[in-house]
Structure formats: C-alpha cells, structure tokens
Amino acid sequence: MMNRVSGGSWNEFVPISRIIMTPGPVEADPRVLRAMSYPILGQFDPAFTELMNETMGMLRELFRTDNRWAYPVDGTSRSGIEAVMASLIEPGDKVLVPIFGRFGHLLHEIAERCGGRVITLEKPWGTVFDPAELIEAIGREQPDVVAMVHGETSTGRMQPLAGIGEACRRHGALLIIDAVATIGGTPVDTDAWQLDAVIGGTQKCLSVPSGMAPITYNDRAERKIVARKRIERGLRSNTASLPLQEAPPGPSPIQSNYLDLAQLQDYWSPKRLNHHTEMTSMLYALHEGLRLVLAEGLEARFKRHRMHESALMAGLTSMGLSMYGDPLSKLPMVTCVQIPECVDGEMVRSMLLHQFGIEIASSFGPLAGRIWRIGTMGYSCRQTNILHLLGSLEAVLLRAGVKLPAGEAVQAALDAYEEARVG
Template identity: 70%
Template sequence: MRAYAELSPSPRSIMTPGPVEVDPRVLRALSYPILGQFDPEFTALMNDTMEMLRLVFRTDNRWAYPVDGTSRSGIEAALTSLIEPGDKVLVPIYGRFGHLLHEIAERCGAEVVTLEQAWGRVFDPADIADAIRRERPQLVAVVHGETSTGRVQPLDGIGAACRETDALLVVDAVATLGGMPVETDAWQLDAVVGGSQKCLSVPSGMAPITYNARAEAKILARKRVERGLRVPGMANLEPAEGRRFIQSNYLDLAQLQDYWSAARLNHHTEMTCMLYGLREGLRIALQEGLEARWARHRRHEAALVAGLEAMGMRLFGDSSCKMAVVTCVEIPEGIDGESVRAMLLSMFGIEIANSFGPLKGRIWRIGTMGYSCRRDNVLRLLGAFEAVLARHGASVKTGAAVQAALDVYEAGEIE
C-alpha cells in the first residue's frame, strides 16, 4: 500500500486577483474546536457575523449573511431566488464575469438583454440608466469590479434608475468588498454578493450576501417550505398564487434566511470552521477601519504601478476606471507569458495570473488584495518580475522598479 506524505504546502506570495494569502489570525480561527450548529455559542457567532457584514457592506439591511459555497454560489443564490422564468434581465457586460451573470440569468429562464463594452473600459452609468428606462427589466445584474480586465464600474445613479422602473439591482462585488468602497445603501443596491477569498483574506468557501426589503418581498413571494420541515399549522408552505417557487433547494434565499433568523429553521449543516474564519476576517477588516483599509490598497497599488511603469511595462486598460486591487500588465511582444509566470513561481515562489477570453495570452493580472496587499510583497514582486523578464529577453530598465516603488512609500509610508 502506498504511503502518502504528510501535507506540507509550499509557502507562496500570492499576487493574483484571488485567492490571496490568508491572514494568520484567520488560519488560527479555522483550527478552533467544532461547535454544533444550534449551540447557543455558535448561533451567537452567527449573529456577530451578520452584524459585521452589515458594517462591511455599509447597509442597514436586515439580511446580511454568508451562503455556504464559493463566491459563485452567492451570485447564483441571488439570481436564482430573484429571477422567475420569463423575467427580463439587463446585464451590462465589460468582461468575463458579466458574461457569467448572463449565463446564470439565462439558466434561470430569463429573457436576457445585454449591453457590451470593450474589455478594458466600463460604461457611463447614464447609459446603463437609459437602457433600464428603455428596456424596463425586472432585474439588472452588474459586476462592480471585473477582475478579468482590472476595471471597476461606477454604480452611483444606476440604483435610482432601477427604483424609477421598479427593477431590482443585483451587484457582484466579489472582488471589491473589503478592499474598495461598496456603498450598498448610498448607491441603492438591492442585493450585493461579496467573496471571502479576495480582499477579506479568508479561504474560498463562503459568499457574503446582503439584500433589502425590496428583494426580500420577491424572495418571500416565491417561498416554498421544504416538505420534511413542515409541521401542522405552519403558514405559507407554497409560493403566492401565480408565482414560481425558487428552483434551487440549496441556493434558496427564502430558506436560508429562515436558518439565519431567530427561528433557526434547519436547512443544511452550517460550515462551522469557515464561519469562524469569515467572522475573524470581518473582525480584522473592521479593526483596521474600512477607510484605512481602502487607503492601504490604494497606496500599495500606487507603488506597484510606479514600479511597473519605471521598469518600462505597459499597463492595460482605461486608467480612469482601474481597480485599486488588480493591475493588468500587457505581455511584451515575443515574450511567453506562461513561461514568465512559471519562473516567477518556481524560482521566487510568487504567483501572478493570466487572463481569459480575448485577453488570454495578452495580459498578466497582478492582485494586491487583503493580506497579500503588503509592502514586502510589492517590492519582492517588482524585483523578481524585473529579473525574470530580463531573463526572457524583454527590454526592461533594470534597477528602476524597486526604486520607484520606494519613492512612493517614502512619500507617505504605510505598512
């Protein structure tokens, strides 16, 4: 019988747009003893998590809790619970994950209308608002931070147009929550989905979500109580007349909110250790302070960009809508992008990302997210990147990158 080696993953500097390095305090929290999912000590942790999520989402919504699963599970839970077959859904697409929203909405039976923008640019919010008034959709689904292109879509004003037309606005903030401003209430967002494995520096496996009373009204109109949980006298067992029940059982927000409510109506076994980790990640973010955390991400982005430009690299995309947490770099002509990535990983233990679709083989994507967003990571990456590019025959200004980054840090140093 084969003897399997003890697990010992190699240490890495993960500079991708996710997953990122996990804060050591989160790793410690993941190791704590298991509690039962209805143990009062555990349900108190659930309540803490809801309170902290409201603060991070910048909302007074009643509902703010994690969906158990990767970030896509939260997106699918929101869309599956809010889209009924035949609903018109508007999706503005400016990268890979806008196409994902289109894909999921289509699978929900929606009539999908899309707007498309060239990858590397975003929409004028007024153009989206005009399309909402023209198309009169039941739901608008938009990506806030598009990691495939490194761009961030301004959202201010889109929510107001949705309120005018009685449409629901669902936002994918997976890549921005905890690293860039996400103003759920101020921007009039009806449902927002975040990610644990990006700017919150928690392992992948939970998708924070929040939604308001407008979204909840549609969710409850489609509510169906699972047959094995029904007891005599229970009300509202089936959806309202003429409404279609939510197709998914696992990703049914009507049932999930019953579990997260004081009723604690059983749905599935909660991911105990992952909740410990998410709670700790949220606590750390709030301890740092959201404004200070956003400023930290901007500072390290500025140092990274200064170093890359001093080296002679070209950045991809419209700089006016660049994400603070993702930097896209054009691969120089004649350079094998995958070979560069492989050498960075094998020789320096640093991982950066390639891209998708029309940008595959054209750009590298560098993440400065959460716990990975640190001065030592930025400086090590710049030095290693310069060395590897030179080794591959690229024309780079050696010695300039780290000095340019140090100039940024010395002008206003932040750890």
C-alpha cells in the same frame, strides 16, 4: 511540486509556501487560519448562534447597510451569485445584464438558467459603461432585474454605480451587484447606492479561504423572495393530489433547495429553522476575517490598497511596462500589465513561481496571452510583497532578454511609499 511527508501508506500533504499576487485567491491572514483550527461547536449551540449573530452584524458594517439580511451562503462566491439570482429572477422576468468582461457573461448564463429573458449590453474589454448609458437602457428596456459586476477581475476594471440604483427604483427593477472582487478593498456603499442585493467573496480582499459568499439584500428583494416562497407552499398544498400535467399555471417557485434564500434566511433568523449543517470552521474564519477588516477600519483599508497599487504601478512603469485598459476605470486591487512583444508570458509566470515563489495570473478570452494580472488584495497587499515582486519580475525579464533600466523599479516603488506616508 508539493512537499510530502511520509506517514503510513499515504503521504501527508504539506503545501509549499507561496506569495500569491493573483486576483484571487490570495494569501489568507495567519490569524484567520488559526481561527479555523478551533474546536467544533454544534450549529445550535448558543455560543455558535451568537457567533452567527455577530457575523451578521459585522457584514452589515462591511456592506455599509442597515439591511436586516446580511449573512454568508455556504459555498464559493458563485454559490452566493446563484443563490441571489435564482431567488430573485423568476422565469419570464426581463433581466438586463451589462457586460464588460468575463464575469458579466457568467451573470448572463445564470440569468438564462433561471428562466430570465436576458438583454445584454456590451463594452469592449478594458472599458466600462458610462452610468448615463445604463440609466438610459433601464428606462428604455424596463427590466424586472438588472444584474452587473462591480469589479471585473478579468479586465481589471471597476464599474461606477452612481445613479444606477436610483434608476432601478424609479422603473421598478431590482439591482443585483457582484461585488466579489471589491468588498473589503474599495467602497461598496449598499444603502447609499440603493443596491437591492450584493454578493461578496471571502478569498479576495477579506483574506479568508474560499468557501463562503457573504450576501446582503434589502426589503424590496425580500418581498419577492417571500412571495415566491408562498407560491411554493401554495403549489405543494393545492397540487398534492393532482397529476403533474394538471398543476395550475403560475409563477414558478425557487428551483434550488440549497440556494433558496427564503430557507436560508429562516436558518439565519432567530427561528433557526434547520436547513443545512453550517460550515463551522469557515464561519470561524469569516468572523475573524471580518473582525480584522473592521479593526483596521474600512477607510484605512481602502487607503492601504490604493497606496500599494500606486507603488506597484510606479515600479512597473519605471521598468518600461505598459498598463492595459482605461486608467480612469482601473480596479484598485488588480493591475493588468501588457506582456512585452517577443516575451513568453507563461515562461515568465512559471519562472516567477518556481524560482521566486510568486504567483501572478494570466488571462483568458480575448486577453489570453496578452496581459498579466497582478492582484494586491487583503493580506497579500503589503510592501514586502510589492518590492519582492518588482525585483523578481525585473530579474526574469532581464533573463528573457528584455532591455530595461535595472534597479529602477524597486526604487520607484520606494519613492511612492515615501510620498504616500509623507502625504
């Protein structure tokens, strides 16, 4: 139910306040929401283009890169994924996609839509790849592109990336990484890990509303983008007077206009070549979100996410609940909890939402009805939320007939906080 305030023939929409502890979206930082209320500037106003430049500089710090190109694609995280993949995968390219959850399958689908010849490797959900397996596969398959997920929110796992970028360089492949769930919450070392293109998201650890996809890519990736741009121009000039069937064979240009990185980088360059009307208020939000992340400090922010994860897990474990998946590859910002037998998982979620104002996530695919997914990301990742969730979940489970040690979950979390602060 939503609160509605009467006004004219329609009612004003006023959303109910929630504590959002899902793997995304999460609660937006109030300072980000305030930034979104600022007056609109024209997209070529010098004050606005300076904001664009500052945003690019902060994104380089966030991605830990010296790349020339670091800017947001206007659209949800998937727009960034599609822009990068559509710009870097040519029809006929061999694309290796390691899959260990739902979003690996998404990369597979997009690569096929780009015309790639896709080869997949799969791991059971709840596990990840040993980097040595991937390095061996890259040498064996000799792909043009490798596309993989860093943090898989569907399973709560994080893929180690050590050595994979180096292997891609050795065999001439470009490495695309989906870091939507991890950017701003755990290290994403673009340059040190030799990642050619990385896609982030705003609605998770950055605590900015969904609507922009920060990306970065290096000179290796740019060379392919620019080469495809030249092909596009050549096709336009050479075939203008020819029937379509007489167009000369050759590599295809980038198929999308809106998601064409060749055009987007011209827009974000000092040339400011008009491509689209920039999402003014969303750029205000991203700029403020990045400022807050960097003001906190990346290492301090990573440590904060780990601290709250530890307190949450201490409370859940003391409640007698079991965690899902390989603990060695756990994603720090997503905790997957096995739903106890004889408990209606959706009833628990519904009661948490409607009685306590807390939203947690279910899952899908082979994990549908088997686990809850609890997110501790960005602004949602704070002690009051952790303690409120643990106390509320305990109350709901007791009401559902689960026998558990009442009161111990919050105490265990408080002990974990004390230990973290003393340490």
